Amino acid sequence: MKLTIHRGTNQIGGCITEIESDGYKVFIDFGEQLLGTDAKELSPIDGLTCGDVSKSALFITHYHGDHIGKICDTVNDLPIYVGKTALEIFKHIENRLSYIPDPNEAERHKRIVERIKTINTFEALQKVTIGEITVMPLFVDHSAFDAYMFVIEADNKRILHTGDFRGHGFRSKGLIPTLKAYAKDIDYIISEGTNIQRANDKIKTENELQKDFESYLQKYKYNFVLVSSTNIDRIFALYHVSKKAKRCFVCDDYQAKTLKIVSENHKQYTSFYDIDYEQNTDPAGRFFDLIRKGEKPFYFHEKLKSYLDRYGFCMLIRSNDAFKPLLEEYSKLNDTKIYYSMWDGYLDREKPAFNETLYDFLKPYEIEHMHTSGHADLETLKVVFETVEPKGGIIPIHTGAPEKFEEFFNKQVNIISLRDGEVFDVK
Numbered sequence: 001m002k003l004t005i006h007r008g009t010n011q012i013g014g015c016i017t018e019i020e021s022d023g024y025k026v027f028i029d030f031g032e033q034l035l036g037t038d039a040k041e042l043s044p045i046d047g048l049t050c051g052d053v054s055k056s057a058l059f060i061t062h063y064h065g066d067h068i069g070k071i072c073d074t075v076n077d078l079p080i081y082v083g084k085t086a087l088e089i090f091k092h093i094e095n096r097l098s099y100i101p102d103p104n105e106a107e108r109h110k111r112i113v114e115r116i117k118t119i120n121t122f123e124a125l126q127k128v129t130i131g132e133i134t135v136m137p138l139f140v141d142h143s144a145f146d147a148y149m150f151v152i153e154a155d156n157k158r159i160l161h162t163g164d165f166r167g168h169g170f171r172s173k174g175l176i177p178t179l180k181a182y183a184k185d186i187d188y189i190i191s192e193g194t195n196i197q198r199a200n201d202k203i204k205t206e207n208e209l210q211k212d213f214e215s216y217l218q219k220y221k222y223n224f225v226l227v228s229s230t231n232i233d234r235i236f237a238l239y240h241v242s243k244k245a246k247r248c249f250v251c252d253d254y255q256a257k258t259l260k261i262v263s264e265n266h267k268q269y270t271s272f273y274d275i276d277y278e279q280n281t282d283p284a285g286r287f288f289d290l291i292r293k294g295e296k297p298f299y300f301h302e303k304l305k306s307y308l309d310r311y312g313f314c315m316l317i318r319s320n321d322a323f324k325p326l327l328e329e330y331s332k333l334n335d336t337k338i339y340y341s342m343w344d345g346y347l348d349r350e351k352p353a354f355n356e357t358l359y360d361f362l363k364p365y366e367i368e369h370m371h372t373s374g375h376a377d378l379e380t381l382k383v384v385f386e387t388v389e390p391k392g393g394i395i396p397i398h399t400g401a402p403e404k405f406e407e408f409f410n411k412q413v414n415i416i417s418l419r420d421g422e423v424f425d426v427k
């Protein structure tokens with residue numbers, strides 16, 4: 001078995017992993033590089049972007065753009081595999097993006113929508129075999145819904161690829177038991193290390209964040225939350241908190257559709273994903289979706305407006321003109337709070353990912369920053385490595401500081417620092 005990290009040994013996002021055995025190839029993730037990383041010219045990759053693909057396949061850990069965004073650069077016949085619900089969400093996002101005003105961008109997303117039609121899906125623990133290689137997905141908690149690690153097996157060798165994951169989400173309780181049950185006898189872990197640079201930062205759990213939101217929603221009547229539309233668990237937590245605080249939960253129809261996809265596929269497993277759409281129940285704490293007609297601002301019919309003013313609300317917003325008049329109106333009231341529930345780097349001029357539209361949108365208002373990371377902290381990495389005890393060692397990826405793995409873990413386990421494109425012989 002041979003292993004190559006084509007990109008991502010020394011950067012966050014845009015990672016591409018190849019595992020080869022007897023001519024068969026499994027690739028893991030093929031996404032965009034994040035803003036601020038030096039654009040690396042990618043040489044053609046045989047079995048992925050060129051050449052014969054009859055003995056290869058691409059597996060995607062989750063729908064974040066830095067993991068899936070480049071699927072249209074693959075050879076057309078290459079089989080691609082994604083989690084079932086993740087694919088439905090991704091399709092919904094891409095459909096929407098294929099109608100944005102920028103014609104080049106719209107065209108790019110239309111191509112992705114076409115490619116999506118050919119994608120295969122998998123479910124947790126369902127093994128997929130590509131010739132000599134077997135891939136088993138293990139469900140993990142991340143800021144993307146339906147995310148996976150993979151156990152890849154061939155030549156009597158077993159690799160655990162972590163994808164992006166964390167130990168402080170609502171569904172992280174299963175992490176260690178899952179690894180104990182299914183990641184036995186592992187030779188190497190290919191591990192993400194996003195947070196290793198800020199190893200001393202105290203990371204809040206999603207549970208703690210939900211409790212903080214709850215006290216704000218009890219206290220403030222009109223609540224606007226700017227949150228990524230695909231940070232599904234955060235949004236469901238907000239829905240439950242709204243219900244408890246008896247505030248109306250409001251979002252646009254695009255967001256509502258995303259939540260419905262999750263609810264329909266997962267409410268039978270946990271009530272956390274069960275949304276009460278019943279329109280005859282008490283309006284306090286009820287779910288409302290806003291229909292947007294063209295580019296016009298949202299219009300509330302009188303009844304809805306009266307509910308919102310009477311019971312207060314938790315409204316998910318986006319930095320566009322549809323929400324602007326609402327913010328203008330309510331921000332003048334003392335009973336209003338505006339929360340920013342995403343990474344603060346987007347609002348930091350010093351950061352390459354600085355988003356001017358977002359910054360200008362929020363600038364007139366006082367903002368409460370309410371967020372926690374989608375990635376594992378140092379302690380979680382440590383426990384994962386102790387649990388799995390890889391015989392050969394750990395290969396860092398998805399990190400800006402691979403050398404820190406050496407600093408923190410070299411007593412515990414062997415660290416193998418590869419360069420992008422270097423072929424590693426798995427013996």
Ligand SMILES: [Zn+2]
Pocket residue numbers: 012013064066067164398
């Ligand atoms: Zn990522």
Ligand SMILES: [Zn+2]
Pocket residue numbers: 062064142144164374
């Ligand atoms: Zn991610």
